[in-house]
Each structure stands twice: as C-alpha cells, then as structure tokens.
Amino acid sequence: MGGPVLFLILATISVFAAVSMLTSKNAVHSALFLILNFAAIAVFYLILNAPFLAAVQITVYAGAIMVLFLFVIMLLGAEESAGVLSTRTGQLTAGIIGAVLVVGSFIVAVTQMGGTAPASVVADTRPRTLAVILFEEFVFPFEVTGVLLLVAVVGLYVMSRKLTNKERMEDA
Amino acid sequence: MGIAGQIALQTLAVAGIIVFVVITGFAYSTLLERKLLARMQVRVGPNRAGYIPIPRRGQSERRLLGGVMQPLADAVKLFMKEDLTPTHVDPVVYNLAPMLTVAPAVFSLAVIPWAPRIPWLWELVPDYLGRYEYLAIAPGLNIALLFILAITSIEVYGVVLAGWASNSKYAILGGIRSTAQMISYELSLGLTLLIPVMIAGSLNLNDIVQAQIDSAWFILLQPIAGILFFIGALAELQRAPFDLLEAEQELSSGYNVEYAGMRFAMFMMAEYMKMIIFSAIWATLFLGGYHGPFLDAAPMLGPLYLIIKILFSLFIMIWIRASWPRMRYDQLMDLGWKTLLPIAVLNVIVTGIFIVLAEEGVFDGILNTINGLF
Numbered sequence: 001m002g003g004p005v006l007f008l009i010l011a012t013i014s015v016f017a018a019v020s021m022l023t024s025k026n027a028v029h030s031a032l033f034l035i036l037n038f039a040a041i042a043v044f045y046l047i048l049n050a051p052f053l054a055a056v057q058i059t060v061y062a063g064a065i066m067v068l069f070l071f072v073i074m075l076l077g078a079e080e081s082a083g084v085l086s087t088r089t090g091q092l093t094a095g096i097i098g099a100v101l102v103v104g105s106f107i108v109a110v111t112q113m114g115g116t117a118p119a120s121v122v123a124d125t126r127p128r129t130l131a132v133i134l135f136e137e138f139v140f141p142f143e144v145t146g147v148l149l150l151v152a153v154v155g156l157y158v159m160s161r162k163l164t165n166k167e168r169m170e171d172a
Numbered sequence: 173m174g175i176a177g178q179i180a181l182q183t184l185a186v187a188g189i190i191v192f193v194v195i196t197g198f199a200y201s202t203l204l205e206r207k208l209l210a211r212m213q214v215r216v217g218p219n220r221a222g223y224i225p226i227p228r229r230g231q232s233e234r235r236l237l238g239g240v241m242q243p244l245a246d247a248v249k250l251f252m253k254e255d256l257t258p259t260h261v262d263p264v265v266y267n268l269a270p271m272l273t274v275a276p277a278v279f280s281l282a283v284i285p286w287a288p289r290i291p292w293l294w295e296l297v298p299d300y301l302g303r304y305e306y307l308a309i310a311p312g313l314n315i316a317l318l319f320i321l322a323i324t325s326i327e328v329y330g331v332v333l334a335g336w337a338s339n340s341k342y343a344i345l346g347g348i349r350s351t352a353q354m355i356s357y358e359l360s361l362g363l364t365l366l367i368p369v370m371i372a373g374s375l376n377l378n379d380i381v382q383a384q385i386d387s388a389w390f391i392l393l394q395p396i397a398g399i400l401f402f403i404g405a406l407a408e409l410q411r412a413p414f415d416l417l418e419a420e421q422e423l424s425s426g427y428n429v430e431y432a433g434m435r436f437a438m439f440m441m442a443e444y445m446k447m448i449i450f451s452a453i454w455a456t457l458f459l460g461g462y463h464g465p466f467l468d469a470a471p472m473l474g475p476l477y478l479i480i481k482i483l484f485s486l487f488i489m490i491w492i493r494a495s496w497p498r499m500r501y502d503q504l505m506d507l508g509w510k511t512l513l514p515i516a517v518l519n520v521i522v523t524g525i526f527i528v529l530a531e532e533g534v535f536d537g538i539l540n541t542i543n544g545l546f
Contacts, residue, residue, distance in 0.1 A: 028265065028336060035329070055318035063325025064355070067332070071351050074336050074344070127369055 006047060014040035027073045031066060038062040052130060175299060182300035187282075187309045194281060198444045199243035205444075205490050207239065212494040221245040246437075253433035258338075261430065265337035270431070270438035273330025277445040280323045282309040283316035284452045285378040287462050287474030306378040307474070316377040317369060320453060321362055324408060328354045330442065331410075331427050338430035346426025349416050349501070354408060356508035361404035363516035367397040368457045370523055381461035391458040396519050398458040400512060402488075405450040407508065409443065412493035416501055451485035452478065459484075 014037050021033035038061045045054035134142055203218065210217030222241025226234040257263055287307040294301055304311035313319060328351055335347015368390050369375055372383035384390055391398040407414040428439045455461060459481045462474030499507070529535065 026262075028262075028333075032265070032333075035326075051313065051315045052318065055315050055322045058322035059318070059325045063322065063328075064358075067325075067328055067351060067355060070329075070332060070336075071348070074332070074348065127373060127375055 010040050010043055010047070014044075028070065031070050031073060034069075035062050035066050038066070178299040182297040183309070186297060186300065186307075190286070190309055191278065191281060194278075194445065194448055195441075197448055198441055199247070201444045201448060201486055202246070202440070203239060203242050204486065205493075206242070208487070208490045209494050212491070218242040250434055250437040255433050255435065258430055260339045262337040262339065265333050266430075267435070269330050269334035269337055270435045270442075271330075272333060273327075273442040274438050274445070276323045276327045276330075277442045277449060280320055280449045280453070283313055283319050283377055284308060284449070284456060284478075285311075285381055285461060286478060288467065288471045290471045290474075306381075308378070311378075313376075315375045317365055317375045317380075321365065324358060324361070327408075327446070330439075334431070334439070335427040338427070340430055342425075342429050343427050346429070350410060350427065353410065353414065353416065353504060353508075356505060357404050357407035357414075357512070360400060360508065360512040360516040361408060363513075363520055364397045364401040364404060365457070366520055367394050367523055370520070370527055377456050377461070381456060381463060384460045385463050385467075389458065389460040389463070394458070394519075394523070396515065397523075398454075400516055400519070401454060401458065402485075403512065405454060406489065406492070407504075409446050409450055409489075411443075411447070411489055413496040413499050414504060415498060416504060447486060447489060448482060451482040451489070454485055455481035 017033045017037035017040060021030045021037065024030050024033060038057060042054040042057040042062065045051070045057060207217040217239065219235070219238030220242075221239055221244070223238040224236040226236055228234055257266060285306045285308045289305055290307065293307065301307065301311065310316075331350045332347045335343045335345075335350070338344070368380045368383075371387075371390060371393065372380040374380065374383075380390075387393070406412075410416075428436055431439065455478060461481075462478045464473060464477035464480075467473055467477070
C-alpha cells in the first residue's frame with residue numbers, strides 16, 4: 001500500500017516538522033511542530049498497515065500528552081525563553097547526547113534492516129486479538145507501565161495536596 | 173484512467189455529496205436552534221429573510237416558512253465583513269486556529285455508516301464501494317471507533333490555540349477552561365464508547381450497527397452508557413449547560429472574542445458540525461444507526477433514518493440549552509471526575525462480567541424459560 005511518492009511527502013513533512021520544532025524560538029510553535037511530527041508518524045503507521053497503532057499514536061501523543069504540554073507552556077508563559085540550551089555546557093551536553101542517539105539509531109537501522117515487523121498481528125484490529133496480545137502475551141510490560149503511571153499519579157497527589165495545620169507549623 | 177484514478181474520482185463524488193449535505197445541515201441547524209429556542213421562550217425567532225407569500229383576500233398576505241433564507245443572509249453578512257488580524261496577536265497561530273477547529277469536525281464524518289448495500293449505488297461506483305457492505309466515506313477503516321477517539325482528542329487544539337494566540341485575558345481564560353473541561357470528560361466518554369465495542373465485539377461502526385439490528389438498540393441494553401455518552405458529548409461539544417468557556421457574562425464569549433467575520437463563523441461552523449457529528453455517532457452507537465422499519469426492502473431509507481435520529485438528538489440538545497442554567501466550574505469538574513467517571517468505570521466492569529457470564533452459558537436457563545413462555 002502507499003508507494004514511494006507518499007513516503008517521500010510524509011518523510012519531508014516529518015523531518016521538516018522535527019527540525020522546525022528545534023529551531024523555532026517560540027515554545028508554543030515548537031509544540032505545534034511536534035504535534036505535526038506525531039501526526040505524520042501516525043500516517044506512516046497507516047501506510048505500514050498498522051491502523052491501531054496509528055490511532056493510538058494520535059490519541060495518546062498528538063492528543064493527550066501534547067495538550068498537557070501546551071497547557072503547561074501557556075500557563076507558565078514560557079514563550080521565547082532562553083533555557084539551558086543558551087549556555088555553552090548545555091549545548092555541548094545536548095550535542096553529545098544527540099550524536100550518540102543518531103549514531104545508535106543508524107547502527108540499529110543498518111544491522112536490523114530487512115527484519116519484518118509482526119505485520120499480521122498489528123493489522124488485525126479485532127478487539128479480542130488486541131486484548132489477547134496486551135493482556136496475555138505482553139501482560140508483564142503492560143502491568144509495569146501501569147504501576148509506573150500510578151507512581152506518577154501518587155507523586156503528583158503528594159506534591160499538590162494541601163498541607164495540614166500541623167505540617168504547616170513544622171514547615172515554619 | 174487507471175483503477176486508482178477511478179477510485180479517487182468515485183470517492184471524491186460520494187464524499188463530496190455527504191460533506192455537502194452535512195455542511196448545508198450545519199447552516200440549517202443554526203436556524204433550527206434559533207427557531208426552537210425562540211419557540212421555547214415564547215418568541216417568534218428569525219422570520220424575515222425568505223418566506224413563501226400566500227395572498228389572502230382582504231388581508232395582508234400569509235407568510236409561510238418565515239426565516240428559511242436566514243442562514244444564507246448570515247453567511248453573506250459574515251463574508252462581507254473585514255477579515256482583520258489584530259496587531260497584538262500571534263498571526264500564524266491566530267489564523268491557523270479556526271481551521272484546526274473545523275477540520276477535525278469534518279474528519280469524523282469519514283467513518284459514519286449511512287446505509288447498508290444499495291444496489292444501484294454500488295453499480296454506479298463499483299470500484300470504490302464494491303468490496304464493502306455498507307456506505308461510508310471510508311468504509312475500509314476497521315478501527316472506526318478508535319479513529320473517532322483520536323479525532324476527539326485533537327479537537328481541543330483549535331480552541332486552545334485561538335485562546336492563546338489572541339493574546340487577551342478573556343480569550344486565554346476561555347481556552348484554559350476548555351482544555352481542562354475536554355480532558356476531564358474525554359475519559360468517561362472513551363469508557364462509554366467501550367460498551368458498544370464490548371457488546372458487538374468489533375471496532376467497526378457497521379458491525380456495531382449490525383449487532384444492534386440482530387439484538388436490540390444498545391440504548392435499550394445499556395441505557396446508562398447511552399445517557400453517559402450524551403452528557404459526555406455535551407461537555408465535549410461545550411454546549412449548555414457545559415458552555416463555561418464561552419460564558420458571555422464572565423468572558424464576553426471567551427476564546428473567540430478577538431475573531432471577526434468568516435474566521436469567527438468558522439468557530440460557529442465547527443460547533444454546529446460537531447453537534448451533528450456527535451449526534452450521528454450517538455445514533456450509530458446507541459440508537460441503531462441507519463436501522464429502521466422496511467430497511468431490508470428499501471436500503472435507501474437508511475440515510476433518512478439516520479438523519480431523523482440526528483434531528484432527534486439535536487432537538488434534545490437545544491431543549492437542554494433552553495431549559496438548563498449554566499454550571500459553575502467546580503460543579504463541572506465534580507460531575508466529570510466524581511460522578512460520571514466512577515459510573516462509567518463500574519459500567520464497563522459490570523458489562524464485562526455479564527458478557528463473560530453469558531458466554532459461559534449462565535443465563536441460558538433464564539433465556540430458555542423466557543423463550544418457553546412465548
């Protein structure tokens with residue numbers, strides 16, 4: 001399905017969005033470019049015959065997570081902030097991490113090229129099949145992810161709850 | 173022309189007709205709302221633009237269907253307005269926001285099933301619909317319900333960005349309110365969407381409609397889920413009584429306060445299109461979709477039944493707006509998180525248990541007794 005033309009268009013869009021996300025100075029514009037990138041990647045999944053993954057990519061990444069991102073940026077008014085990257089050390093660290101990631105992904109891409117994804121599994125969109133994959137085959141990673149999210153929620157609650165009078169006295 | 177060209181042409185034709193019908197429907201749903209609201213408040217409503225004069229002897233003429241051209245007059249007025257971009261805004265995002273609001277509203281239209289196989293239509297566009305058993309813009313998409321969820325989750329961007337880009341207090345307050353509200357209600361909405369999937373065992377909307385034709389409309393099997401979905405949809409649409417983000421008294425209409433002309437109209441358009449589309453989804457999931465009497469003999473009745481159900485749902489939405497006061501912000505959050513979400517979670521658990529029990533054959537005895545009675 002698809003074809004090289006579609007792939008080229010999508011690749012251009014996603015690379016352009018990723019680069020623009022890094023180069024734009026306004027934090028809200030960066031977030032918007034990131035959303036565009038996520039959306040383009042979702043269409044990649046569709047071309048690769050994995051519609052479920054595409055829908056989840058949009059719902060979770062382009063939808064839920066980025067809305068919260070945008071919310072925080074808007075509330076904190078962090079537009080056009082200088083940030084860590086304006087310092088020399090920050091740029092160096094970011095550069096090194098970025099280089100390692102790029103080289104690493106190239107190595108993985110070259111060595112694993114031609115390996116096939118379990119296309120028949122992801123292309124099957126019946127809820128029962130998806131449930132069997134999630135809750136039987138990959139139940140352990142699924143539960144670990146759940147616990148991880150729970151820890152984050154509990155942590156948020158602890159940090160944001162109102163202090164009791166006694167605790168306030170101790171703080172003072 | 174190759175087969176791909178044929179498919180593209182036929183898709184464009186079918187999709188074009190459906191989208192045109194819904195956009196016209198949007199224009200007339202504004203009129204429906206104004207007329208109905210007026211009637212419920214003992215007013216007349218718009219009655220000047222366009223009418224059919226019926227002369228009466230000795231008296232002034234009788235005016236039939238008064239106000240039938242009102243949407244057209246509104247559109248002309250809005251087109252004539254100056255398309256201005258205030259100087260204090262972020263121009264790119266400001267101009268992008270109305271489009272980001274309208275586009276998702278139109279996207280969800282792609283997966284609504286309108287009718288079962290209609291023989292003459294299938295002969296007309298064989299390359300496009302030939303492989304499928306039902307009429308929809310994208311009949312091949314088997315994850316229709318997830319697609320709707322995905323679209324719902326990106327719908328919020330238009331409003332948020334409009335609020336932010338306007339660079340004005342009222343607008344950003346409206347935008348922030350809407351984000352919080354939509355995130356809160358998306359959860360219970362998603363959980364109620366699960367119920368039809370669990371009963372029908374498929375994410376395809378046509379399979380869900382077929383399951384309702386085989387058993388009963390899901391509003392009868394699952395009235396709680398049906399009502400929860402409707403409330404969640406109202407909150408997601410930001411209709412009264414959940415229209416806090418455009419509270420005129422507090423925010424002077426909120427996120428769209430800096431917009432004028434056609435850009436303002438696009439927000440209105442998105443709101444009414446979303447009303448129609450959520451009604452269509454509600455009808456498809458809980459009211460049997462295109463199902464109705466004599467459907468087997470005349471499949472062309474399918475779209476008609478769906479439109480009747482959409483009108484019914486629109487009527488309830490307008491009725492609620494006419495009779496319900498706006499909720500306070502804390503009441504809204506309490507309702508979303510402390511009432512709707514627990515009910516939705518419990519409903520999913522109980523439904524799951526019942527489905528498993530039914531598959532294990534626990535209810536066979538009861539069903540046999542009931543069947544024995546008739």
